[in-house]
Amino acid sequence: MNKTVNQKAWFLVLPVLVLVAFNAIVPLITVVNYSVQETFGNNVFFWSGITWFEDVLRSPRFHASLGRQLTFTFTILAIEVPLGVLIALAMPRKGIWVSVCLVLMAMPLLIPWNVVGAMWNIFALPEIGLLGKTLNAMGFDYNYTRQPGDAWFTLILMDVWHWTSLVVLLAYAGLVSIPDAYYQAAKIDGASSWAIFRYIQLPKMKRVLTIAILLRFMDSFNIYTEPSVLTGGGPGNSTTLLSIDLVKIALGQFDLGPAAAMSLIYFLVILLLSWIFYTVMTRDEANQ
Amino acid sequence: MxxxxxxxxxxxxxxxxxxxxxxxxxxxxxxxxxxxxxxxxxxxxxLENYRVIFTDPTWYMGYVNSLIYVTINTVLSVCVALPAAYAFSRYRFLGDKHLFFWLLTNRMAPAAVFALPFFQLYSAVGIFDTHLAVALAHTLFNIPLAVWILEGFMSGVPKQLDETAYIDGYSFPSFFVKIFIPTIAAGIGVAAFFCFMFSWVELLLAKTLTAVAAKPIAATMTKTASSSGYELGLLAAAGTLTIIPGAIVIYFVRNYIAKGFALGRV
Structure with missing residues (x-):
């Protein structure tokens, strides 16, 4: 759509700008402020320059949680996106079952995150949970509160349970927007179902899949409540993702300087990776 | 196959x-x-577990508090996002692309980063432990999302609609309220659904910004889990009840969810 230049449009954006600025800029300044100062209590602060940033960037603890975070995010993306597309392809296109499927699939998205964590915590307990009991009955030695591998398995399974539906809904929305004429043309050309997927469905889903991947990326990188309720970052530190570590430092130990420096680095990592995703995925569109 | x-x-x-x-x-x-x-x-x-929840104010007030701040947040987010999304979809203005991207960056901000600064900011302006505090904090990630979704819907409406209305003598506010909003009602429904969803499920900020008066149900649950031993049945009943509002909302918007995103664009 060709847009007209109109500087008065700023007035329409103003309410959003004021609200978001109040919410984003003031706290961000607070964080920056803490990140460059040292305190010994009593609200007395000293300038400390970039020492906190150097500390955080050099600390093995930060590297370890960043590594766990990246592993987690890329694992769930690698599972949820193909699985979501597969389910969306297999879903009925019309009739009563569409509504039934959509309503049931959207359920996990609307359960408060701590309830999701608590639900899986109980569901996976080896003694009294359905999943834990079943796995143990099948002969697996499964105990997510003791074994790091099992904790990771449970964490990933929980996230797949929780968020694959978002990818399904988005992919499905992209699929139903394809006009029937495309399929008829493909049929006349004798295209295989793989060719239909590759040259018709996938390009048409590209826009919504970009949204899905970006949303899943941002949200999985920010994930806090579910793992903290499910495993509390344990056993040991094995499932301590970035934000769990951050909350431990900021609210647990009240080390404001390192926590603030880590917050900013954390935020910059998300911004950078989102920007890369966004640029790579929209590059082809710009070329056309 | x-x-x-x-x-x-x-x-x-x-x-x-x-x-x-x-x-x-x-x-x-x-x-x-x-x-x-x-x-x-x-x-x-x-049914003992449910009886406890429905008779004990510390329990049922949690639901009331959650519903209050979620409603304030949804109304606030959609109302301020509507004119902004219109501006982004119709006009080009100084810094529009930068502004749009900056809004989206707030969607990426980890709640863990903002929890402590929010606490200090809202305590300083005297709204700590009110429903408004949680509602405002949640606008940080809901407004960008609402603008994003609504802008997609509005770009799908041809510009001729606006032009015809102005020729017919409508002023901007009356055109916007009487013609434009009914046209994109489905988009507003989808945006409201997502605002409701993300505000209803969030815990970290809601818990940090409240103490007693506006305490959300999710925080009541975590407290019960730690203070009175392990009352699993009670916890399960409370969890079950938190699913219900979501299920009702999904039922109402079921026909729009799938459509909603098809029009949304990056």
């Missing part, structure tokens, strides 16, 4: 329902039964 295609969604939905089923059956069991034996169905069916 066609024959078995119904199998994939069915298996997936079964997988989704299993943990929910476990939570719901547990809410009808006594704590002794949960801890003492492994049963697929409640042996001694009890």
């Amino acid at each position: 066609r024959r078995v295609s119904w199998l994939v969604p069915t298996v997936y939905i079964l997988f989704l329902m299993l943990p929910i089923y476990w939570l719901v059956t547990m809410s009808f069991k006594t704590t002794n039964e949960i801890l003492g034996s492994f049963t697929l169905f409640p042996q001694s069916f009890t």
Whole structure:
């Protein structure tokens, strides 16, 4: 759509700008402020320059949680996106079952995150949970509160349970927007179902899949409540993702300087990776 | 291939329902039964857990508080996002692209980063422990999302609609309220659904910004889990009840969810 230049449009954006600025800029300044100062209590602060940033960037603890975070995010993306597309392809296109499927699939998205964590915590307990009991009955030695591998398995399974539906809904929305004429043309050309997927469905889903991947990326990188309720970052530190570590430092130990420096680095990592995703995925569109 | 295609969604939905089923059956069991034996169905069916929640104000007020701030947040987010999304979809103005991207960056901000600064900011302006505080904090990630979704819907409406209305003598406010808003009603529904969803499920900020008066149900649950031992049945009943508002909302917007995103664009 060709847009007209109109500087008065700023007035329409103003309410959003004021609200978001109040919410984003003031706290961000607070964080920056803490990140460059040292305190010994009593609200007395000293300038400390970039020492906190150097500390955080050099600390093995930060590297370890960043590594766990990246592993987690890329694992769930690698599972949820193909699985979501597969389910969306297999879903009925019309009739009563569409509504039934959509309503049931959207359920996990609307359960408060701590309830999701608590639900899986109980569901996976080896003694009294359905999943834990079943796995143990099948002969697996499964105990997510003791074994790091099992904790990771449970964490990933929980996230797949929780968020694959978002990818399904988005992919499905992209699929139903394809006009029937495309399929008829493909049929006349004798295209295989793989060719239909590759040259018709996938390009048409590209826009919504970009949204899905970006949303899943941002949200999985920010994930806090579910793992903290499910495993509390344990056993040991094995499932301590970035934000769990951050909350431990900021609210647990009240080390404001390192926590603030880590917050900013954390935020910059998300911004950078989102920007890369966004640029790579929209590059082809710009070329056309 | 066609024959078995119904199998994939069915298996997936079964997988989704299993943990929910476990939570719901547990809410009808006594704590002794949960801890003492492994049963697929409640042996001694009890409504005691629900009775406790509906008679104890510390429990049921949690639901009321959550619903209040979620409603304030949804109304606020959609109302301020509407004119902004219109501006982004119709006009070009100084810094529009930068502004749009900056809004989206707030969607990326980890709640863990903002929890402490929010606490200090809202304490300083005197709204700590009010519903407004949580509602405002949640606008940080809901307004960008609402603008994003609404802008997609509005770009799908041809510009001729606006031009015709102005020729017919409508002023901007009356055109916007009387013609434009009804046209994109589906988009508003989808945006409101997502605002409701993300505000209803968030815990970290809601918990940090409240103490007693506006305490959300989610925080009540975490407190119960730690203070009164392990009241699993009660916890399961409270969890089951948190699913219900979401289920009602999904039912109402079921026809729009799928459509909503098809028009949304990056």
